[in-house]
Amino acid sequence: xxxxxxxxxxxxxxxxxxxxxxxxxxxxxxxxxxxxxxxxxxxxxxxxxxxxxxxxxxxxxxxxxxxxxxxxxxxxxxxxxxxxxxxxxxxxxxxxxxxxxxxxxxxxxxxxxxxxxxxxxxxxxxxxxxxxxxxxxxxxxxxxxxxxxxxxxxxxxxxxxxxxxxxxxxxxxxxxxxxxxxxxxxxxxxxxxxxxxxxxxxxxxxxxxxxxxxxxxxxxxxxxxxxxxxxxxxxxxxxxxxxxxxxxxxxxxxxxxxxxxxxxxxxxxxxxxxxxxxxxxxxxxxxxxxxxxxxxxxxxxxxxxxxxxxxxxxxxxxxxxxxxxxxxxxxxxxxxxxxxxxxxxxxxxxxxxxxxxxxxxxxxxxxxxxxxxxxxxxxxxxxxxxxxxxxxxxxxxxxxxxxxxxxxxxxxxxxxxxxxxxxxxxxxxxxxxxxxxxxxxxxxxxxxxxxxxxxxxxxxxxxxxxxxxxxxxxxxxxxxxxxxxxxxxxxxxxxxxxxxxxxxxxxxxxxxxxxxxxxxxxxxxxxxxxxxxxxxxxxxxxxxxxxxxxxxxxxxxxxxxxxxxxxxxxxxxxxxxxxxxxxxxxxxxxxxxxxxxxxxxxxxxxxxxxxxxxxxxxx
Amino acid sequence: xxxxxxxxxxxxxxxxxxxxxxxxxxxxxxxxxxxxxxxxxxxxxxxxxxxxxxxxxxxxxxxxxxxxxxxxxxxxxxxxxxxxxxxxxxxxxxxxxxxxxxxxxxxxxxxxxxxxxxxxxxxxxxxxxxxxxxxxxxxxxxxxxxxxxxxxxxxxxxxxxxx
Numbered sequence: 001x002x003x004x005x006x007x008x009x010x011x012x013x014x015x016x017x018x019x020x021x022x023x024x025x026x027x028x029x030x031x032x033x034x035x036x037x038x039x040x041x042x043x044x045x046x047x048x049x050x051x052x053x054x055x056x057x058x059x060x061x062x063x064x065x066x067x068x069x070x071x072x073x074x075x076x077x078x079x080x081x082x083x084x085x086x087x088x089x090x091x092x093x094x095x096x097x098x099x100x101x102x103x104x105x106x107x108x109x110x111x112x113x114x115x116x117x118x119x120x121x122x123x124x125x126x127x128x129x130x131x132x133x134x135x136x137x138x139x140x141x142x143x144x145x146x147x148x149x150x151x152x153x154x155x156x157x158x159x160x161x162x163x164x165x166x167x168x169x170x171x172x173x174x175x176x177x178x179x180x181x182x183x184x185x186x187x188x189x190x191x192x193x194x195x196x197x198x199x200x201x202x203x204x205x206x207x208x209x210x211x212x213x214x215x216x217x218x219x220x221x222x223x224x225x226x227x228x229x230x231x232x233x234x235x236x237x238x239x240x241x242x243x244x245x246x247x248x249x250x251x252x253x254x255x256x257x258x259x260x261x262x263x264x265x266x267x268x269x270x271x272x273x274x275x276x277x278x279x280x281x282x283x284x285x286x287x288x289x290x291x292x293x294x295x296x297x298x299x300x301x302x303x304x305x306x307x308x309x310x311x312x313x314x315x316x317x318x319x320x321x322x323x324x325x326x327x328x329x330x331x332x333x334x335x336x337x338x339x340x341x342x343x344x345x346x347x348x349x350x351x352x353x354x355x356x357x358x359x360x361x362x363x364x365x366x367x368x369x370x371x372x373x374x375x376x377x378x379x380x381x382x383x384x385x386x387x388x389x390x391x392x393x394x395x396x397x398x399x400x401x402x403x404x405x406x407x408x409x410x411x412x413x414x415x416x417x418x419x420x421x422x423x424x425x426x427x428x429x430x431x432x433x434x435x436x437x438x439x440x441x442x443x444x445x446x447x448x449x450x451x452x453x454x455x456x457x458x459x460x461x462x463x464x465x466x467x468x469x470x471x472x473x474x475x476x477x478x479x480x481x482x483x484x485x486x487x488x489x490x491x492x493x494x495x496x497x498x499x500x501x502x503x504x505x506x507x508x509x510x511x512x513x514x515x516x517x518x519x520x521x522x523x524x525x526x527x528x529x530x531x532x533x534x535x536x537x538x539x540x541x542x543x544x545x546x547x548x549x550x551x552x553x554x555x556x557x558x559x560x561x562x563x564x565x566x567x568x569x570x571x572x573x574x575x576x577x578x579x580x581x582x583x584x585x586x587x588x589x590x591x592x593x594x595x596x597x598x599x600x601x602x603x604x605x606x607x608x609x610x611x612x613x614x615x616x617x618x619x
Numbered sequence: 620x621x622x623x624x625x626x627x628x629x630x631x632x633x634x635x636x637x638x639x640x641x642x643x644x645x646x647x648x649x650x651x652x653x654x655x656x657x658x659x660x661x662x663x664x665x666x667x668x669x670x671x672x673x674x675x676x677x678x679x680x681x682x683x684x685x686x687x688x689x690x691x692x693x694x695x696x697x698x699x700x701x702x703x704x705x706x707x708x709x710x711x712x713x714x715x716x717x718x719x720x721x722x723x724x725x726x727x728x729x730x731x732x733x734x735x736x737x738x739x740x741x742x743x744x745x746x747x748x749x750x751x752x753x754x755x756x757x758x759x760x761x762x763x764x765x766x767x768x769x770x771x772x773x774x775x776x777x778x779x780x781x782x
Contacts (some may be wrong), residue, residue: 038751
């Protein structure tokens with residue numbers, strides 16, 4: 001095979017970039033992602049700078065540099081400060097701690113009180129490799145997240161960015177690239193799990209004219225932020241993955257569709273594109289080869305349905321984001337009626353490492369049908385919320401208890417909602433199941449984009465189902481009648497049930513409506529909208545029945561089913577509750593215990609809020 | 620039909636359309652530009668763009684403007700409050716936070732903006748800041764781990780700024 005000679009030597013670029021980083025001296029990494037910024041990361045960075053740690057390149061190795069990084073992952077413990085050469089992580093850092101950290105680094109001492117405490121062992125952890133949260137992860141797509149400054153292309157190049165692109169350009173064999181991706185067994189990380197290599201090949205077959213590569217960064221599932229992290233924290237990895245894909249399928253123009261709720265991701269992607277173009281790593285005749293590829297950013301405008309491929313294309317074309325029938329495949333006629341390859345952020349982020357390390361390396365991880373690793377946003381009622389990446393054979397138990405550190409406040413595990421409003425719930429019986437595409441589908445859930453929301457005994461499952469139905473109902477674009485009208489009816493029934501006005505036959509109606517919506521909708525939104533209801537009906541039917549028949553919410557969440565009562569022994573008869581009750585439902589004489597007239601009570605909770613003796617309880 | 624109204628500055632709109640090459644596939648970006656200036660989409664601006672860009676009509680522009688949640692056809696308040704009601708925020712109690720904001724800014728039912736034009740309130744489906752749940756955003760700044768008390772304190776500060 002003849003190798004193409006490039007005029008950019010990426011190895012030399014990498015060496016130069018690494019040299020620059022060496023000159024920074026000791027690196028102090030401060031997490032500057034959305035979460036930590038909200039907790040004051042920028043003030044911390046400023047304080048470090050004021051004390052003498054520089055952000056610019058230094059020649060004095062005695063000195064320290066403070067590096068704003070992308071998400072380090074352990075969001076619950078933010079703001080995180082990591083000193084990599086000492087394998088030290090400080091958690092919950094505030095501006096007031098900065099001076100002490102700065103001085104301790106000069107004397108090489110450790111500040112005990114800022115170390116992470118393992119909740120299971122109740123022990124402070126010095127070496128961050130010993131933290132369960134990190135030790136159980138395998139980071140590939142997120143490899144650089146939290147280790148590099150995402151706004152500096154030098155840092156990305158030093159960590160190996162664009163080496164894979166350089167490799168494929170030198171080898172100049174698009175089919176070989178597609179073969180490698182096929183062999184790796186990589187499947188789409190956006191939800192459906194379609195074989196990535198197969199998708200690439202079908203676009204490749206229509207090459208010749210103008211083709212497009214689109215990255216779906218419209219991460220709309222509430223409770224998911226993996227793609228945001230890749231875009232914000234290692235934008236160059238995404239750009240490189242897209243460029244490799246474009247080279248393989250024969251495209252010269254690309255779009256990244258990012259939701260408008262992610263302003264930081266948009267800013268950093270734009271910076272990365274500009275810097276990469278200046279270095280000839282993107283744009284015209286990349287690295288001196290024949291291959292040209294330009295990437296544009298398209299901002300979404302707040303429509304969940306635009307995460308659906310054909311709706312996303314409509315939106316890029318400037319129209320209402322409504323799905324289109326798929327009788328003509330996108331590989332043939334997609335964006336502007338040209339052959340189009342569309343993949344999710346995480347899918348592209350996996351590409352450079354597969355090219356560099358080979359498909360064998362990748363398909364050794366995971367299960368028989370689901371290879372590699374998957375990122376999950378672990379949120380809800382677990383101790384350690386944050387961003388994780390694990391091999392696809394990891395079980396739910398390992399995620400919730402080892403990485404997640406168990407349920408908060410010692411409560412009991414109830415369920416995990418996986419895949420957001422399109423997914424389903426997993427219960428205790430699924431704890432030992434691996435998180436692979438096919439296993440999850442079998443039990444009525446799906447990987448989806450990878451949001452994992454952990455729920456404890458205090459979460460009302462019917463209310464959660466109502467919440468998701470409310471979401472999909474709002475986001476239904478209205479094109480298909482079963483989705484537009486059916487979700488409305490399902491929501492109305494669920495609202496009745498949480499108000500204690502449900503009927504037993506409602507449950508059958510919910511199942512029937514669910515089936516019709518799934519079958520009668522064009523796109524993934526409608527096809528999956530009933531999933532949360534159907535899966536909770538399957539695993540928590542008794543809870544629905546409790547709401548309908550017994551008029552009780554077992555978790556004590558649904559306010560209409562709450563019963564407020566005054567405990568006689570605690571009531572001093574101060575009359576404050578009676579004065580605050582907007583419905584005049586509280587009766588009694590001064591200095592005597594009061595009583596709530598349940599028929600008049602509107603369950604607003606004003607009495608409980610105002611009782612100075614905590615005498616009012618809900619039952 | 621008169622297009623020029625005291626509410627819009629056509630020179631600014633022309634500039635936006637020019638920046639996007641009068642290309643109809645950039646309509647969403649144009650509308651985002653308009654909203655950045657006015658904080659909402661004045662009806663006159665919708666009509667203006669709909670007549671100036673080839674291949675569009677005011678009806679099409681109106682259709683796009685009403686489809687996407689980001690666009691508002693009503694003026695927003697000086698402080699745009701967004702309470703995140705994503706799944707993680709919801710299970711950690713975003714609804715009590717939303718009600719606390721409503722009560723504090725004295726927002727009437729069914730309204731988005733307070734009568735004095737100071738605050739507007741909406742929920743968003745997910746900010747991606749799930750580890751900070753429940754989260755709230757005011758004019759782009761994220762406030763983590765909200766409670767009813769915290770809401771009251773934050774809004775008091777804003778009210779004081781406007782005294």
